[in-house]
Amino acid sequence: MAKSSQSKKVVSILREFPRQKLTAREIAFKLYEKYREDYQKKRNNPRFSDDEEFIKQLVAEIGSQKTQILGADKHVCWQDKPRPRVYWYDPDFDVGAKVKVSEGNGADERGFQFTDDNPYTEQRLYPVLVDYLNSELGLYCQRIDEKRSRNSRGAGGNQWLHPDIVAMQPVDKEWDEIVRSCVKQGAGQSVRLWSFEVKKELSGSNARKSFFQAVSNSSWANEGYLVATSISGQGVEQELRMLSALHGIGIILLNPENPSESDMILPARPRDEIDWQSVNRILIENEDFKEYIDLVSTYLQTGRIRPKDWNRI
16 A cells, blocks of 8 residues: 555545444545545556446455454454454454453354254355345356266266355446457456355364365456355464465355355455367366356356356245
8 A cells, every 4th residue: 555554544444433333344434535646546447437346345345354464453453243244443442351241152152052953054155145245246146066076087077076055246247338349459457257155154173174175166267256154163264365375266254144244354366368178178077167157158248147047945
């Protein structure tokens, strides 16, 4: 950033509203309003079709910078539960109590807690994730069922090949037709493709395996994510942050009770190009994925989206 880091900018916002609890979204709006000049170059990136898309990116970044924000000022507090997470500035806050405030039900346990009354399975999480991605991020999604694959390479030949959910982001949806034509003629990017691997929970026993499954089946996309409803276990979130920094896969903490309160705790590192060779490999094997790419192709050719074709589970 131009004069100070984003974490310090967040602290400056919190200082202006002492003891007032603010969500990441509320902070993002205030950041953009106060530091609009600093953010202008980043906002002009064509991947952001409007201010709302840019605000969503700021929200994701704030969530991923929690440690830096807390470390920037000893008077900054945060609370993870009940959702959504909130931050505030308390000039009377005792830094020695910060651990008690931030830990809630456990410093290494985050997200929706499962009980016998909340028997969510991965399959039941798919429509919840689609709801969140469509309503909050403006993505057009499709479920990929591995049972619809040919398995032409024999047992194990398609292991870690299929993501659970794929999505299209039509970045040119609100563009003037002249701009669309310029981008098309110049081989520019008018859509971005996303990939999601869904797990019920991430813990010490499955976090690395789940993460590298997401790396494998999302390597073709512009953005790839590992999605779970909770992260538990000593050091698991820290390891996921390390792996994300190395491999670019993002992490979404999904709230199945209230999808709008889900949290992109680590944004993916975007890839400029789609790996079409990998796309072709999955397309040959799986009928759902073939339909998905056909819908993307239709949009690229016509600029039209039929809602009934998307977000089906």
